[in-house]
Amino acid sequence: MPKKERKRLQVVISDEQDALLTRTAYELSSPERLISKSEVVRLAIEKIARELGEGPTGQIEEYRAILGSEGAGEEG
Amino acid sequence: MPKKERKRLQVVISDEQDALLTRTAYELSSPERLISKSEVVRLAIEKIARELGEGPTGQIEEYRAILGSEGAGEEG
Numbered sequence: 001m002p003k004k005e006r007k008r009l010q011v012v013i014s015d016e017q018d019a020l021l022t023r024t025a026y027e028l029s030s031p032e033r034l035i036s037k038s039e040v041v042r043l044a045i046e047k048i049a050r051e052l053g054e055g056p057t058g059q060i061e062e063y064r065a066i067l068g069s070e071g072a073g074e075e076g
Numbered sequence: 077m078p079k080k081e082r083k084r085l086q087v088v089i090s091d092e093q094d095a096l097l098t099r100t101a102y103e104l105s106s107p108e109r110l111i112s113k114s115e116v117v118r119l120a121i122e123k124i125a126r127e128l129g130e131g132p133t134g135q136i137e138e139y140r141a142i143l144g145s146e147g148a149g150e151e152g
Contacts, residue, residue, distance in 0.1 A: 005091045011114045013121065015081045020125035027128055028139055035143060038087045043143055044120035045089065047127075049096035052103055063104055067111060067119055 011041075087117075 013021070021037045028035040028043075052059060089097070097113045104111040104119075128135060 006088050007091065007094045009087045009089050009094070009097075009113070009117070011085045011087070011117045012082050013085050013118055015083065017118055017121050018083045018085070021085075021121055024121075024125045024128055028136060028143065030140070033140075033143075037085070039143060040124065041085070041087045041117060041121065042089055042093055043139060044124040045093050045097055045100075045117065046142065047139075048116065048120040048123055049100045051123075052100055060104060063119060063123075064106070064109075066122065067104065067109075067115060 009041075085117075 021040055025035045025037050025040045028040065048063075052063070097116055101111045101113050101116045104116065124139075128139070
């Protein structure tokens with residue numbers, strides 16, 4: 001990918017989200033291929049966009065509920 | 077959340093992933109509540125970890141396949 005097609009994203013996450021990220025990276029890693037936390041974030045972005053595009057409309061409500069209740073919300 | 081329970085995460089994403097993020101933030105937003113791209117990232121992290129925890133083992137293979145083929149892979 002050419003340099004200008006990349007953007008630096010800064011996100012503040014909780015310790016718990018950082019731990020989730022580490023665990024997911026570990027679970028996706030294999031002896032042949034280590035997966036970094038950055039890769040998990042990029043994968044997660046693609047997954048959530050895809051699910052929202054394909055899924056039933058109710059999915060939006062589900063995501064909003066998570067945003068409303070959990071540590072994913074506010075700031076930034 | 078207390079300050080020390082937060083971490084600053086830096087991720088390099090492609091223009092396309094940035095556009096996905098913007099679109100997802102817009103889709104989750106409502107006239108009552110604007111959702112930022114940072115919130116989408118935090119939500120996406122929680123979603124992917126949850127799905128991996130609950131889902132069938134085949135999910136790991138699916139995610140690895142995405143990582144292997146798409147712009148989610150390498151660097152960082």
